[in-house]
Amino acid sequence: MKYTTDNFFSAEQQQRIEQAVQAAEKHTSGEIVPMLAPCAYDYPRAEIIGGGFFALAAATTLSWGFFGESLWVFLAAFLLLYLPCKWLIRFCPPLKRSLITSQEMTDEVAEKALVSFVERQLHHTRDNTGILILICLFEHRVQILADRGINDAVPPHTWDGLIAEITAGIHEGRACDALCQAIGKCGEMLAEHFPVKDDDTDELPNLILE
16 A cells, blocks of 8 residues: 555544644743655656666567577567556655665655744744654655744654654654654653743644645
């Protein structure tokens, strides 16, 4: 089954996540925003190179193995097979992931988090206490990005443990539980530095499905 942002979490699980955010924010002025994205980037180079490689291998096998090393058969087979191979890679996430380096996916997820942080106005909260928990389905990666108010109060490695917990939960098929637990811990850490104020308001969405 191919997961999308619409079916990765059921309606009940989405409600649980939103309730977890609401519960966490009762004790802190921090604004926690979980966000689910289908991917951080399209990775067209993987499709182009992979499609060319598989089409080349198939065309070589056909022309040399069955037609006596015919150049014309090779060219025709390559041209006919390139697009189908490219589409196969596009719609087969595990195959496509195998053609992308781990570092490239890490970099793209980090960039996606930064862009989403700005586009979703997380940097416009009253106390600069917005925090984004980004889950990218294709990459199977999680990124947590906090606003400057939070970064001034907590060390950068603060979120590493939460990222590891959510990532493990995704791989083990308990993504919702892991995310809700991480949101709770995030709220506890934020409450130490940014306790809730009397006039606190909910400034940001409690869940974003891209």
